[in-house]
Amino acid sequence: MKTIGLGIALTALAGAVQAADMGAADEPIKLAINEWTGQHVTTHVAGEMLKAAGYKVEYVTAGMMNQFQALADGDIHATLEIWSSNVSDEYAKKISEGTVVEIGDLGLNAREGIAYPAHVADLCPGLPAWEALKDCAQVFATAETIPMGRLVDYPADWGTPGADRMTGFDLPIKAVPAGSEGALIAELRASTERKSPLLITFWQPHWAMSAYDVKFVDLPVGNEECFNDPAWGPNPNAVNDCDFAPSRIFKASWSGFAEKWPAAYEILSNYQLSVEAQQPMMGKIDVDGGSVEDVVAAWMAENEGSWRPVVDAATK
Structure with missing residues (x-):
């Protein structure tokens, strides 16, 4: 399934990005792998974009709720699918300390x-x-x-x-x-x-x-x-007469990331992935039994126009 909407969003973002220094391209960028398939897809797409730019990438298994100390210490360099509805107090603490920085919304319509x-x-x-x-x-x-x-x-x-x-x-x-x-x-x-x-x-x-x-x-x-407040909404006698609270899904990095890998920082900051792109890939993994690597590789090959502009804008 090709996702035209994703390509439009990423191309528009790419137009605003200036080429940046590659930085320490000989040192691997370590990306966090959390506990669910969608996050694996999100992270491997980002990793393949970084590889296409000329970087080395390592995937590091890290629990969603306890990854932020490793991120603050620079043992992990970025985590790419944080849900506002399920984030630990440790994240806010690291953001306040300045050891972890937020690098934009992922674009998933959770x-x-x-x-x-x-x-x-x-x-x-x-x-x-x-x-x-x-x-x-x-x-x-x-x-x-x-x-x-x-x-x-x-x-x-x-x-x-x-x-x-x-x-x-x-x-x-x-x-x-x-x-x-x-x-x-x-x-x-x-x-x-x-x-x-x-x-x-x-x-x-x-x-x-x-x-x-x-x-x-x-x-x-x-x-x-x-x-x-029961008075709010169509039923004046009850609460919860509304939809679920919306969730925001966003990305974060080690505070030293931008200085060490400027172009990679630009790529990850402007990287977005749509629900329409992620969900079919999840199905090919969880239902059809495909590997994350193979499914993401096939998507990257079929949708180069969706992600290549962001890589090119940051590196050329």
């Missing part, structure tokens, strides 16, 4: 919400507007929830965000926790194969968003007022 496979819009006219669920809740009913509709929520140990919203919007829909992430995927697969109704709590980036053409229900924008 989102959580109430979702459904695209075919469900035919079974519940009015979607994606949330108000449609008032009239067609029974479409989603099962033996365990009738006469109420059913929402397949996150596994119980992930919290109850779907249930919270069904209560917040006062919808006649019962949230039933999934047993695992795999159970959520099984629900999506079965619904898609049978063209049956399904309402689910889900998130992107995730390969299943593309594989099963998952759409989000349109809800009022999530904010602190909604989460704390």
Whole structure:
């Protein structure tokens, strides 16, 4: 899958970048590898861009929550997919100290919400507007929830965000926790194969968003007022009558990075990766069994116009 949108975004950024000194190109740049497939994709795309510029790259396994001391010490030089919804206090401390610096947003449109496979819009006219669920809740009913509709929520140990919203919007829909992430995927697969109704709590980036053409229900924008003040939002008697709080996904580096590898710093600062690019690559790895290296290499070859301008602008 080629992603035109990514190419436009990166080309526009590249136009504003001035060529920079390569710096210590004989010394490897160490990039953090965290615990999830999407981050592996993000990091390997960045690494291949650096290699194309003439740098040496090493990938270093590092836990998302405890990587920031190594980053501050210069043992790791950059980490490329930090989620604002899941970042440790240590990060803020290192930023305040000046030992770690933020180097821009990644460009992933991260989102959580109430979702459904695209075919469900035919079974519940009015979607994606949330108000449609008032009239067609029974479409989603099962033996365990009738006469109420059913929402397949996150596994119980992930919290109850779907249930919270069904209560917040006062919808006649019962949230039933999934047993695992795999159970959520099984629900999506079965619904898609049978063209049956399904309402689910889900998130992107995730390969299943593309594989099963998952759409989000349109809800009022999530904010602190909604989460704390019942008077805010369409239901004056409850909180959580809004969407999930938005997440920002961004990049950070060791504070000495820009001085040591100026052109590499320019590349990573201006590097972005879209959901439309990342999700299919995740599917080719997690579903089809491809290696990160092979999947990323194929994407780089097919989408050179999307990333080459950023490398060239920083090095030529």
